[in-house]
Amino acid sequence: GQNIDQPTEMTATEGAIVQINCTYQTSGFNGLFWYQQHAGEAPTFLSYNVLDGLEEKGRFSSFLSRSKGYSYLLLKELQMKDSASYLCAALGNTGKLIFGQGTTLQVKP
Amino acid sequence: KAGVTQTPRYLIKTRGQQVTLSCSPISGHRSVSWYQQTPGQGLQFLFEYFSETQRNKGNFPGRFSGRQFSNSRSEMNVSTLELGDSALYLCASSFGPQETQYFGPGTRLLVL
Numbered sequence: 001g002q003n004i005d006q007p008t009e010m011t012a013t014e015g016a017i018v019q020i021n022c023t024y025q026t027s028g029f030n031g032l033f034w035y036q037q038h039a040g041e042a043p044t045f046l047s048y049n050v051l052d053g054l055e056e057k058g059r060f061s062s063f064l065s066r067s068k069g070y071s072y073l074l075l076k077e078l079q080m081k082d083s084a085s086y087l088c089a090a091l092g093n094t095g096k097l098i099f100g101q102g103t104t105l106q107v108k109p
Numbered sequence: 110k111a112g113v114t115q116t117p118r119y120l121i122k123t124r125g126q127q128v129t130l131s132c133s134p135i136s137g138h139r140s141v142s143w144y145q146q147t148p149g150q151g152l153q154f155l156f157e158y159f160s161e162t163q164r165n166k167g168n169f170p171g172r173f174s175g176r177q178f179s180n181s182r183s184e185m186n187v188s189t190l191e192l193g194d195s196a197l198y199l200c201a202s203s204f205g206p207q208e209t210q211y212f213g214p215g216t217r218l219l220v221l
Contacts, residue, residue: 030207042199042212043152087152095206096165097142099152 002026004100006088011106012078020073020086020103028093032071034062035087037102043087046073075105083107111136113202113213121219127188130216134181134202140164141183142210143175146197155198158183159206187218195220 003025012018024032031050035043049055049064049071061074075082085102092098114133122128134141142165143155154167158177175185181202187194197217201210 033209035212042214045209045211048209089152091207094165095157096154096167097210098154099144101151 002090002092002098004088004090004098006086006100006103008101009104009106011108012075014078014080014107014109016078017074017076018078018105020075020088020105022071022073022088022100024069024071024088024090024098024100026090026092026098029066030091030093030095032062032064033089033091033097034060034071034073035089037085037087039084046086078107080107080109113200113211115198115200115213115216117216118214119217119219121221122190123221124190124192126190127186128190128218129184129186130198130200130218132183132185132200132202132213134183134200135211138202138204138211139181140203140205140208140210141177141181142201142203143183143185144199144201145169146199146215147195152199155185157206164206190220192220194218 006022034046037043047062054063059076087102088100140159142157145153157165161177172188177183197215199215201212203210
């Protein structure tokens, strides 16, 4: 079957670093996506990984291990505006993008 | 470049009615996918269209249908609405299948 697991909620302090983990099981694998979704808004694309390793994009980095079915999103120098839901999504051989339930991150001053 | 647009943004219907939602993809994008988002179920895949053909379909009843036009614009239709159909319906477009998807603002449907 296909399954995406990520923590439901996380809390972190402004200026700190937070790591949001995601494990996935898919029929085949064609990439792992991370999206950010603020309350009441549409998801916005953050990152895409298809090969093992770390992809860095400013304050945000995403890591993938295909052998472990594991990814994480790393957010550095947290800002209050980073409070949002972070969605992990895997693309399998079926071509369907399967989303996790999302991790709600609360950044506190 | 304009983003994905969806109309209408908000909709209130009663049980038994039908509804049609519209999505215009980013210029040059030929693939359109639809998702239903609810607090309990998260983002659930409905269907994907590419070059006017449905490539994939999620696990939703036949009351949910869609189509894509030659200009890549897409519509989805829900017939015989049920209370449980109340949700945010999101459309996402990409250049082609299995490429990065960009989401529209969504249509929030409330069924009374």
